Amino acid sequence: MDRVTLKDVAAACGVSRATVSLVLQDSPRVSALTKERVREAMRRLGYVYDRRAANLRFRRSLTVALVTTDAHNSYFAEMTMAIECTLYRHGYTLLLGYSHDGKQRQEKLLNTMLEHRVDGVILVPSCETTAELVEQSLDAAGTPYVLVTRPLPGHAADYVGIDSVAAGGLIGEHLASRGHRRIAFLGGPSQATTRLEREQGLQSALAAHGVEFDPALSIATSADREGGARAAHLLLRTGEVPDAIVCYSDVVAFGVLAALRIAGIEPGTDVAVASFDDTPEARLQQPPLTSVSTHPGRTGTLAAELLLRRLEDPGHPSETVLLKPELHVRESTANLRLTREQSLRRVARGGAHR
Amino acid sequence: MDRVTLKDVAAACGVSRATVSLVLQDSPRVSALTKERVREAMRRLGYVYDRRAANLRFRRSLTVALVTTDAHNSYFAEMTMAIECTLYRHGYTLLLGYSHDGKQRQEKLLNTMLEHRVDGVILVPSCETTAELVEQSLDAAGTPYVLVTRPLPGHAADYVGIDSVAAGGLIGEHLASRGHRRIAFLGGPSQATTRLEREQGLQSALAAHGVEFDPALSIATSADREGGARAAHLLLRTGEVPDAIVCYSDVVAFGVLAALRIAGIEPGTDVAVASFDDTPEARLQQPPLTSVSTHPGRTGTLAAELLLRRLEDPGHPSETVLLKPELHVRESTANLRLTREQSLRRVARGGAHR
DNA sequence: CTGAAAGCGCTTACAG
DNA sequence: CTGAAAGCGCTTACAG
Numbered sequence: 001m002d003r004v005t006l007k008d009v010a011a012a013c014g015v016s017r018a019t020v021s022l023v024l025q026d027s028p029r030v031s032a033l034t035k036e037r038v039r040e041a042m043r044r045l046g047y048v049y050d051r052r053a054a055n056l057r058f059r060r061s062l063t064v065a066l067v068t069t070d071a072h073n074s075y076f077a078e079m080t081m082a083i084e085c086t087l088y089r090h091g092y093t094l095l096l097g098y099s100h101d102g103k104q105r106q107e108k109l110l111n112t113m114l115e116h117r118v119d120g121v122i123l124v125p126s127c128e129t130t131a132e133l134v135e136q137s138l139d140a141a142g143t144p145y146v147l148v149t150r151p152l153p154g155h156a157a158d159y160v161g162i163d164s165v166a167a168g169g170l171i172g173e174h175l176a177s178r179g180h181r182r183i184a185f186l187g188g189p190s191q192a193t194t195r196l197e198r199e200q201g202l203q204s205a206l207a208a209h210g211v212e213f214d215p216a217l218s219i220a221t222s223a224d225r226e227g228g229a230r231a232a233h234l235l236l237r238t239g240e241v242p243d244a245i246v247c248y249s250d251v252v253a254f255g256v257l258a259a260l261r262i263a264g265i266e267p268g269t270d271v272a273v274a275s276f277d278d279t280p281e282a283r284l285q286q287p288p289l290t291s292v293s294t295h296p297g298r299t300g301t302l303a304a305e306l307l308l309r310r311l312e313d314p315g316h317p318s319e320t321v322l323l324k325p326e327l328h329v330r331e332s333t334a335n336l337r338l339t340r341e342q343s344l345r346r347v348a349r350g351g352a353h354r
Numbered sequence: 355m356d357r358v359t360l361k362d363v364a365a366a367c368g369v370s371r372a373t374v375s376l377v378l379q380d381s382p383r384v385s386a387l388t389k390e391r392v393r394e395a396m397r398r399l400g401y402v403y404d405r406r407a408a409n410l411r412f413r414r415s416l417t418v419a420l421v422t423t424d425a426h427n428s429y430f431a432e433m434t435m436a437i438e439c440t441l442y443r444h445g446y447t448l449l450l451g452y453s454h455d456g457k458q459r460q461e462k463l464l465n466t467m468l469e470h471r472v473d474g475v476i477l478v479p480s481c482e483t484t485a486e487l488v489e490q491s492l493d494a495a496g497t498p499y500v501l502v503t504r505p506l507p508g509h510a511a512d513y514v515g516i517d518s519v520a521a522g523g524l525i526g527e528h529l530a531s532r533g534h535r536r537i538a539f540l541g542g543p544s545q546a547t548t549r550l551e552r553e554q555g556l557q558s559a560l561a562a563h564g565v566e567f568d569p570a571l572s573i574a575t576s577a578d579r580e581g582g583a584r585a586a587h588l589l590l591r592t593g594e595v596p597d598a599i600v601c602y603s604d605v606v607a608f609g610v611l612a613a614l615r616i617a618g619i620e621p622g623t624d625v626a627v628a629s630f631d632d633t634p635e636a637r638l639q640q641p642p643l644t645s646v647s648t649h650p651g652r653t654g655t656l657a658a659e660l661l662l663r664r665l666e667d668p669g670h671p672s673e674t675v676l677l678k679p680e681l682h683v684r685e686s687t688a689n690l691r692l693t694r695e696q697s698l699r700r701v702a703r704g705g706a707h708r
Numbered sequence: 709c710t711g712a713a714a715g716c717g718c719t720t721a722c723a724g
Numbered sequence: 725c726t727g728a729a730a731g732c733g734c735t736t737a738c739a740g
Binding site for chain 2: 281
Binding site for chain 4: 015021031034056058059
């Protein structure tokens with residue numbers, strides 16, 4: 001038994017395929033009676049609309065591709081859900097691919113998505129993605145797209161992300177104003193724009209308080225738990241415990257916390273710890289983790305909305321949306337009793353550092 | 355400028371569309387010289403293969419739909435990644451939809467996926483999904499599918515999940531053997547098969563140790579952090595702190611831990627806490643959480659493999675794969691010093707309970 | 709080794 | 725209000 005098509009439905013009610021097609025679109029040009037008869041036949045025969053065929057004519061597929069790095073990080077999971085939700089509400093279906101932060105895999109995925117004739121693409125650029133790469137694939141194919149989370153320097157396209165410099169600044173300001181002077185920045189891939197920007201913001205804010213950021217305390221690793229643990233090890237190997245540790249992300253921080261404890265250093269007591277993302281898990285740590293919210297849900301929603309607008313109006317000038325980060329101070333940096341003790345140590349050590 | 359099609363490429367090299375199509379498939383029927391010429395032209399013109407059109411003829415779309423509940427839970431995030439990875443390796447692209455555990459939304463999503471003519475579907479059935487519902491949509495359309503994570507009683511289809519009864523049994527056995535007698539089961543939707551099975555396994559294992567499970571201590575809520583907190587409140591309102599709390603999932607446990615602390619009850623010290631999923635976050639709690647691994651990655655990979663096999667061989671008898679759970683004992687239940695103290699209390703209270 | 713023709717399932721002007 | 729015809733971009737026998 002073959003699949004039921006428009007032709008079968010048409011034959012079953014003695015009308016033409018054109019009429020059935022019009023019923024499908026609920027066109028006012030078809031009488032109510034005919035509509036009812038056709039619809040009844042569709043139900044009876046178990047007809048399922050074939051969008052591929054329709055889209056071939058129609059030149060729209062009502063699909064959007066999301067190519068992202070992975071979903072281990074709950075930031076990306078949140079963002080993905082928000083994107084799907086927004087697309088769903090507008091009748092679009094999501095095609096999803098994980099690049100695993102690999103350039104080659106990303107290229108293959110983008111190509112496949114284009115072959116599937118998605119109407120648009122939302123891309124979290126993998127680590128080594130360059131502006132040329134995107135131009136050669138997406139722009140060349142004339143497929144609208146939005147970049148998310150990681151900016152691509154020197155590239156004019158719709159972009160949604162967090163203001164990473166400001167995010168770094170928030171933490172720097174917070175730590176410096178509490179008197180911390182020796183501050184490490186742990187984890188995250190060294191090439192990542194996000195990392196560079198956060199560090200830059202951190203550094204500027206510290207400088208504004210007369211605190212110099214020591215590049216030797218910036219240790220780049222992968223942006224996962226293992227990376228955090230590794231960075232913490234490398235830091236401790238220098239024999240120095242800084243006043244505060246800023247982690248590239250909450251996930252990195254989890255690894256850092258574990259490594260510190262193994263080394264007998266109590267986070268929040270012996271050293272302040274702060275990070276980026278403000279995942280739900282950050283709140284649940286012991287001590288609860290000071291973290292800068294990067295608004296994954298809002299980012300996803302905005303990205304989808306920006307893309308949908310561009311689909312409607314391809315000529316719309318490209319737009320960059322930078323969300324404002326928010327600092328959430330928790331016990332990992334806010335325990336006053338402890339910071340007072342630390343202040344003493346800090347003062348005692350002060351001369352050696354400057 | 356219109357999109358470049360086979361026709362344009364054919365015209366550019368003075369061959370027919372058929373020949374270009376054969377080059378695309380690297381058919382041995384075309385000479386090497388012609389192939390090179392055609393490929394060069396495709397590059398030069400920026401030709402992008404249109405799978406929709408190809409599939410319309412070919413009757414395969416090389417796409418698979420995943421309809422799952424959400425991705426807040428890192429269990430589902432892991433599973434989704436494993437599915438995407440396996441599909442990618444076999445040349446399939448993933449269409450993704452989140453039902454948010456809603457029956458209606460799931461139905462709409464499934465319908466859309468069928469309209470997109472996916473070759474197969476991987477479904478995490480939403481809460482109220484019945485066997486009939488699945489039969490009316492997926493079976494009626496003749497689209498192969500695999501059920502994941504949540505079984506559908508009385509339904510013969512490919513299924514991959516964890517043996518939830520065994521999982522509950524592992525925790526029951528562990529807690530009973532440590533002398534715990536009053537044991538609560540918190541969180542998770544009451545209708546969920548998974549919940550029923552875990553509770554059943556828990557109850558049986560306790561019974562084997564002569565411990566009776568009190569249904570009054572089984573409190574169903576949503577399967578998220580808030581649900582956990584709510585369940586803990588309801589439990590504490592009875593005025594009793596049980597010996598141990600079994601949580602429906604790690605995420606629920608995070609809510610329970612927070613609520614206990616707010617109430618001045620220290621998890622691991624005043625009450626043992628265990629849960630299901632063994633997410634990376636469980637290890638990172640204070641105290642580290644005893645949890646039963648439910649193998650999300652393995653589940654996803656197997657589900658995709660089962661579906662791919664069925665796509666190749668539609669007549670293959672349907673198969674149920676039940677993964678064996680694994681108990682990971684950590685400090686939340688394993689702190690011996692504490693359990694000894696608790697034993698005393700327990701003994702002192704023993705008479706009152708039985 | 710290559711081409712002309714039919715067809716996948718739909719939609720869209722154009723007639724009537 | 726409804727139908728006949730062309731066409732979306734590809735593939736697949738069938739000829740030559």
